[in-house]
Amino acid sequence: MSDAGEGRVAEDAIALAIICKAPRDGACKTRLCPPLTAGEAAAASRCFIADLAAGIAGIGGCDGFAVYTPVGAEAAFDGLLPKGFRMLAQRGDGLGERLLHATEDLLAAGYGGVCLLNGDSPTLPADILRRAVAALREAGDRLVVGPAIDGGYYLIGLKRAHGGIFEGVAWSSSRVLAQTLARAADLALPLSLLPLWYDVDDLGSLRLLLHELFAAGNPLAVDGLAGAAAPHSRAYFAAVLRADDAAARFDCKAAIDALRQD
Numbered sequence: 613m614s615d616a617g618e619g620r621v622a623e624d625a626i627a628l629a630i631i632c633k634a635p636r637d638g639a640c641k642t643r644l645c646p647p648l649t650a651g652e653a654a655a656a657s658r659c660f661i662a663d664l665a666a667g668i669a670g671i672g673g674c675d676g677f678a679v680y681t682p683v684g685a686e687a688a689f690d691g692l693l694p695k696g697f698r699m700l701a702q703r704g705d706g707l708g709e710r711l712l713h714a715t716e717d718l719l720a721a722g723y724g725g726v727c728l729l730n731g732d733s734p735t736l737p738a739d740i741l742r743r744a745v746a747a748l749r750e751a752g753d754r755l756v757v758g759p760a761i762d763g764g765y766y767l768i769g770l771k772r773a774h775g776g777i778f779e780g781v782a783w784s785s786s787r788v789l790a791q792t793l794a795r796a797a798d799l800a801l802p803l804s805l806l807p808l809w810y811d812v813d814d815l816g817s818l819r820l821l822l823h824e825l826f827a828a829g830n831p832l833a834v835d836g837l838a839g840a841a842a843p844h845s846r847a848y849f850a851a852v853l854r855a856d857d858a859a860a861r862f863d864c865k866a867a868i869d870a871l872r873q874d
Contacts (some may be wrong), residue, residue, distance in 0.1 A: 619694065621675070621722035626745045627702065629677035629714060632661055632731035633693075641732075643814050647861040659844040660812065662692045663734035667840050668692040671741050679728070702706035708778035714789040716773045724748070725755065727769040732811035735824055736766065740806055747804035751828030755791070755796045758806040759867045761832070766811050774799055813869045817863050822849060823827050826867040827872055 631649030634638040641653035648656060661678070668676040678689055681702040688698065700717060704710040711728055718726045725748030729736070740758060747756045748769050755777065756769030770777070776799055781791045796803055811834060812821050824830035825846045830839050852858065853868050862868075 621834060621871065622673070624673065624724050624749060625707055625722075625750055626674045627721075627723040628674045628726060628727045628729065628741065628745075629679045629716040629718060630661060630664055630729050630731045631679050631702070631714065633657070633681055634688035641813070644818060645813075646816060647818075653715050655848060656812075656845070657731070658823065659842075659848045660691055661689070661731050662736040662844040663840065663842040664729065664731060665693050665697055666734060666844075667736060667738055667741065667803060669697065669730075670738060671745060672744060675723070677718070678758075679710075680856055681710075685845070687867050690804055691715065692814070706785045708781055708868075711768070711800070712773060712775050712778045714773055715770050719773055721772075725771045728789070729767045730811050732813055733766050733809060734789060734812070734842040735830065736809060737833070737839055739837060740767070740809065743806055744804075744873045750804075752802065753806055754802040756804045756806065757792065757796075759807060759808050761810045762786060762813070763790070764807050764811075765792065768792070769804075776826070777801075787855040815862075817869075819862065822853065822862065822864045822867040825849060826853070827864075827870045830854065 635657035637654045638650040638680055640657045644653045665676060676697040677700050678693055678697060678851045679700045681700055683701045686699060704712045704713045714728060715726050729745050744756050747754065748771055753771050757765050758767035760766045777792060777795050781788055810817055810820060812818050824839055833839050850871060853871050859865060859868055
């Protein structure tokens with residue numbers, strides 16, 4: 613299933629595409645299990661996708677996409693995506709191929725630039741998205757990268773499908789960002805670097821999310837950069853943290869105390 617090419621695309625339109633797995637039990641966010649159960653991880657993934665998609669929908673002059681896998685799991689996204697969001701099936705054998713093919717497919721549909729975002733950053737600030745879009749609208753070819761605290765990136769933006777950007781990268785490692793920037797240098801591709809942010813893919817980053825949502829906010833939110841409200845994620849984890857065993861499972865006393873004082 614793909615509707616990337618449906619409808620007329622404005623000349624300067626940018627595609628903002630969430631790279632995601634269908635949020636089904638046992639098929640997503642497995643690195644969060646434990647402390648989450650498979651069902652809780654799938655529910656969290658649904659919240660992350662819904663919050664990020666809502667943020668994308670608020671960026672003018674852009675179209676939102678869920679670039680999903682596996683084919684046939686479209687129903688798993690029912691109720692998660694705002695009106696006007698489109699779906700594009702992933703294709704390719706590895707992550708690098710899938711990112712490249714998504715870029716190719718969206719550029720072929722007529723978009724002037726493509727931003728690929730992971731589906732695990734529910735509080736990603738709207739200002740970061742606007743900066744990425746503005747960079748892609750500048751004259752000339754370029755690479756836009758949002759560095760993540762784990763050594764990867766939460767966003768990559770391109771105006772042309774440079775396959776070399778995705779080749780020879782040690783995916784799911786702390787070397788992803790450094791290797792990607794090295795590929796850009798090899799290609800003499802101008803670089804626009806976005807502010808540091810994070811994705812939620814292990815217990816440490818989950819604790820950071822809980823701290824941001826319920827305690828003292830996000831220490832990465834500097835220079836006026838504020839995280840998005842992420843209402844779906846906040847409501848879901850508020851219920852999770854109210855369970856009697858939450859303190860032992862998550863080791864996030866500050867977030868739990870702040871939540872219980874509301």
